[in-house]
Amino acid sequence: MPALKVHNIVFRHDDLFELQLERSDVSFEPGACMALFNEDGDSRPYSISAGTQENVLRFLVRRVPNGRVSDWLALRKPGDTVEASDPFGWFRPGRSAPAGERCVFIATGTGVAPFLSHLRSNPFKPPEMCLYGIRRLADAFALEELECLSGFRLAVSKTSGHGHFHGRVTDLCEQIPLGEDIHYYLCGLDTMIEETSQWLEASGIDYTHIHREIFFYEDGQD
């Protein structure tokens, strides 16, 4: 189990931060996660948001109430070490779409991490569309990078203004391109994934083209 040195912690606000760990010799594919351990040996899996060519491993961490691992990670300082598992995972944005097939990414919250990893690793394979749902603008990660994508749409549910869509990301379902050659990757909140999957299947999309990864639950279950 590698012990990785903390490179930096960048807070978006008190409950949301990017943890950067020095990469050492860790190799991974976009979409991979690593279990990060606190000092008591408790662990939680976090998806890597860094590109495969970067020197640091980036993780987007949302502090959960009484979160034994997320609270502990939030208190790390540069130079501290964090024990981590080897990378693993079953959600691989873009991997199931062979050459010529198209992808649509739909994320809420920190569920954008695997998509950022894909975009940073494969800048010449952008998705057909990327929908990103957050509650407040302060919750957004890497907005400047994402806004470079021609098919990017931001949905902010709690605040309006700044030119973004005001509402839940599922309110944008009607704008999602439909096609037999498109693979759909959904990551983040359970209810978003469930609603969007149902909408896609009802719209005629084969279930084998719908790829899912739940990061957190509407009711706050960890």
Add this chain to the structure above:
Amino acid sequence: MKMDKTDAWLTTSQNEPRGYIQPQTLEELWFHTGTNCNLRCPFCLEGSKPGDNRIEFLTLDDARRFIDEALELGVKKFSFTGGEPFVNPEFVAILEAALDHRPCLVLTNATEPLMNQMADVLRLRDKPHALKFRVSLDHPDPAKHDESRGKGNFKKALDTLGRLHQAGFGVSIARLMLSGEDSSAVDQSYVPFFRIAGVPDDITIIKFPEFHLPGSFHEVPEITETCMTRYLNAEQRAGFMCNFSKMIVRKNGQCGVYACTLVDDVNGYDLGPTLKAAMEKRVMLGHHRCYSCFACGASCSERA
């Protein structure tokens, strides 16, 4: 009880000869795909969870070596358990290799790791041997299942069970067995869910008693040689999994052959690096989980 191969391995605490099974045949070879799992169930008999590495990922090279050796020994079936097998990055390739030779059984929680690889799994219908899935549905009450396995996972597992059946794969389920339960009534209460999923009412239901966490110690009656002959007949003794199967487990970078699917937490049950050597070794019934097999007739296997 000490579980290394000292005298305590051969005799009980009362100094009576310990009960044992002398393996007769290799009908079924199990592979442990690794204790890495997408879920974190508090009761998991393997202690599996995301990122766990107590038992490492089986590799395609490992699997090929033991598939070849098992074929020489006349194996009839390959079976796979985890962890969640579909978390293993080489698992679909391993299944492909195994299905070239024998029918296969996969134990799965039927959630995202399998759901996200369904396109690859559907291609396995073209292989020369049949593939069957055993999906974990712990309780016939979705809320109870989700209490341990995570919200929404009963529905996902049920949906996937139905999709696998409709795709032409064999399916069964595994559930937890509660002490004092009316087993046929519990089995029957799954039927409405089977109908929702579109699977037959009478699919096989494998029931598992409480096996406790790996490495835990539980006071259970010890099994003596006398117990094995006084309380069990020859057919019942032959039904012990350690009589007709073995399991491949990868730890610390190398594979060992273990006596069965439930004893990989005790190194004494590592019977060696080859199946031939392992088949010659007597299996002493000293693990607390051996008592479940003795008393409940528990078996991970689905023999035809």
